[in-house]
Structure formats: structure tokens, C-alpha cells
Amino acid sequence: MRRYARTLVAVALAATVAAGTAGWASGSTQRAVSGPPPGSASWRADEVRGHALPDPESASPAQVASFFAALSPAQRQALAVRHPSVVGNLDGVPLELRYRANSLALKASTDPRYRLLAEQGRRILAFDPRGRGLVAEVFGDLRAARHVAVVVPGSDIDAGTYDRDSDPYGAPAGMARSLRDATGPGTAVIAWAGYTTPVGVGWDAATGDLAEVGADRLARFTAGLAADGLPAPAVFCHSYGSVVCGLAAHRLHVGDLVVLGSPGMRADSVAGLRTSARVWAAKDPTDWIDDVPNIEFAGVGHGTDPTDPGFGARRVPARRAVGHTGYFAPGTDSLTAFAAIATGNFATGDFATADTTDFATADTTGSATAEGALR
CATH class of the missing domain: 3.40.50.1820 (Alpha/Beta hydrolase fold, catalytic domain)
Known part of the structure; x- marks a missing residue:
């Protein structure tokens, strides 16, 4: 006893x-952020020259890396512009492209918490609001x-x-x-x-x-x-x-x-x-x-x-x-x-x-x- x-x-x-x-x-109970990046629905509906984009929830980082390696520089940049929240948070995407995508996402955000993160020269490898x-x-x-x-x-x-x-x-x-x-x-x-x-x-x-x-x-x-x-x-x-x-x-x-x-x-x-x-x-x-x-x-x-x-x-x-x-x-x-x-x-x-x-x-x-x- x-x-x-x-x-x-x-x-x-x-x-x-x-x-x-x-x-x-004292602590308060939190709900964990999980699942694919924001914007994944529109990403899944998109394609590159008739080919589906890798599923952000099921594709491995190695598969993502292989997909982006096969794209032209222009195709990569176009995806970053169309889907910055996915490209910026998708593991396996080349880091330089993630920097670019997250810069775009941060500049588009109106939340004051992220103002400093949006400053020129910062290398943001992930940004999920x-x-x-x-x-x-x-x-x-x-x-x-x-x-x-x-x-x-x-x-x-x-x-x-x-x-x-x-x-x-x-x-x-x-x-x-x-x-x-x-x-x-x-x-x-x-x-x-x-x-x-x-x-x-x-x-x-x-x-x-x-x-x-x-x-x-x-x-x-x-x-x-x-x-x-x-x-x-x-x-x-x-x-x-x-x-x-x-x-x-x-x-x-x-x-x-x-x-x-x-x-x-x-x-x-x-x-x-x-x-x-x-x-x-x-x-x-x-x-x-x-x-x-x-x-x-x-x-x-x-x-x-x-x-x-x-x-x-x-x-x-x-x-x-x-x-x-x-x-x-x-x-x-x-x-x-x-x-x-x-x-x-x-x-x-x-x-x-x-x-x-x-x-x-x-x-x-x-x-x-x-x-x-x-x-």
C-alpha cells in the first residue's frame, strides 16, 4: 500500500x-498541428504537364525530392508561386525553393506575429500558420x-x-x-x-x-x-x-x-x-x-x-x-x-x-x- x-x-x-x-x-491543453501543409487541397488538384503532383501526406521526402529533381527551374518556381504554403513546408523540396516559397507566404500574411520572420535575408525553411x-x-x-x-x-x-x-x-x-x-x-x-x-x-x-x-x-x-x-x-x-x-x-x-x-x-x-x-x-x-x-x-x-x-x-x-x-x-x-x-x-x-x-x-x-x- x-x-x-x-x-x-x-x-x-x-x-x-x-x-x-x-x-x-499552469498549463492549458493544446491541439497538435498534424497532417499535410495548408493549401494541400489546391495542390492535389494541380498538375505539371499532365502529371499529378506528389501527395503531401503520403509521398516520402525521397519521392518529393525525386519529383522536383525532374522539373525545370521555371516549373519549380511556378509551383512555389502557386502553392507557397505547400512548397515551403514539404520535406524533400530543395531548400532554396522552400526559402522562396516561405518568403512569399510570409509577405502575404497579415498576422503581426510574423512581421519579423518576413524580413529580407532570413532563411525560413518552414512556416505553417x-x-x-x-x-x-x-x-x-x-x-x-x-x-x-x-x-x-x-x-x-x-x-x-x-x-x-x-x-x-x-x-x-x-x-x-x-x-x-x-x-x-x-x-x-x-x-x-x-x-x-x-x-x-x-x-x-x-x-x-x-x-x-x-x-x-x-x-x-x-x-x-x-x-x-x-x-x-x-x-x-x-x-x-x-x-x-x-x-x-x-x-x-x-x-x-x-x-x-x-x-x-x-x-x-x-x-x-x-x-x-x-x-x-x-x-x-x-x-x-x-x-x-x-x-x-x-x-x-x-x-x-x-x-x-x-x-x-x-x-x-x-x-x-x-x-x-x-x-x-x-x-x-x-x-x-x-x-x-x-x-x-x-x-x-x-x-x-x-x-x-x-x-x-x-x-x-x-x-x-x-x-x-x-x-
């Missing part, structure tokens, strides 16, 4: 303080990049909070800019706010419902990058975003999977993620996420802490990070490590200022051994 009571208490706590970036605010708004933006030259990183945010992120001056490193645009600055030329970073996130700390944040839809969208997004011939990215998943990444892990076209401030990945260990990617985890000593019970019961809670040695992830130093949203702040050991992971220099990078006892690498059985993996 006592054990049952403790479980109920843990579940109640998980429902109250599970992953997010809004502190102790449904719900609270979904967006992805590229920092750097993605086509020429030798290394690519994707940032997946946690709760309270949408088109209105995607890029903000207050708490910039808690928002995907600020995280991506900071990582791009730390890596320098040759690396492109994508801020991917491409799923419906929880609002506040409530039922959505304590369950995996929104994460499951987000995982589908993230898996398709990375498949689109691969279909476009881009390097396999390192994916950085913050807070509830790590739940998304955990559910998507076995389907992601990635080389490294990094979670920070994670409430759990809905897996008991790295082996449970069923991924060939290297898995890394960071949590700073002042992050309030450490107070979240790491349980999963009746669909509530997200399971084992990825920084627990038994989980088997490689540990990233984060002693200089402050709070739940400080991991990408300039001057932190966590940002230095993230840059090394993103550029593939994690084995040779200069970590003279880091305490290498913070690191662990996973062996093939998923157990962890203390080791200076980054030095």
Missing part, C-alpha cells in the same frame, strides 16, 4: 512540474555547410515566442544563433519549432501526446534534409523537446543526439532509443528540471533521467550553465561542448577549462563508464 501511495504521489508531482520552460505556470504557428529557420549557409545542427525546443514555443529578446537562450532562434556563433563558418544551424509544444506546466507537459505528433514531424524533417543531400545533423533537444527526440530517435537521420534539461526520453536507456546515433546528455546543477520525478506511469512522466549513469548517455559538462535555459549562453562549458559535437570535434576539442569527470561514454551494452570523452 505504501509503495502504491508513493507511486501516486510521484505521478501527481510529474503532472505538476513535468518538462517545460515556463517555471511554475496553423495553431500557434510553426517555423524553422536556418542560420548559416545550409547548402555549403560541412556540418549541420538542428535545435528542438521545449514548452511554450510557437511563432510568437520563437525569437525573443527576453531569455534568448530559452528560445530556438537564440539557441541556434549562439551555437552558430560558437561553431563558426562551415556549420549551419536550424532552429526547428516545427511541432505544437505544451503551454505552461500541465497535462500536456507531463504526457507524450504532443511529443508523439512532434516526433513524426521531426523524423520527416530530418528525412527531408537527407533527401536534399545535406549532411546528417547533430540534433540538440531541450526540455520537452527531448521527449520528442526520444520518441523519434529510431527514425532520425542524425549522427548525434544531444538532450539538455531533459525530463526523460520515454526510454530506460540509450539501448531503448534504438538509435545508431551517439547520445549525449547535459543538466546543470541549478536546473529546476532536476526536481521533476523521473517516472513513467500510466502515460504520465517521461522516465529515466538521461544524465543518470545507468542510462548510458555520454555526459556533457554544464557546470557553468545557469538555470533551465542557460545551456547555450556564451562562455558556458555546455556551449563549448555543443559546438565540438556539432562540428565532429568532440574527441579532439579543447576542453582545458572543463572538468572531465563530468563526462561519461556508453559502451555497447548501454552501461556507462567514467571517461574524458571530450578533451
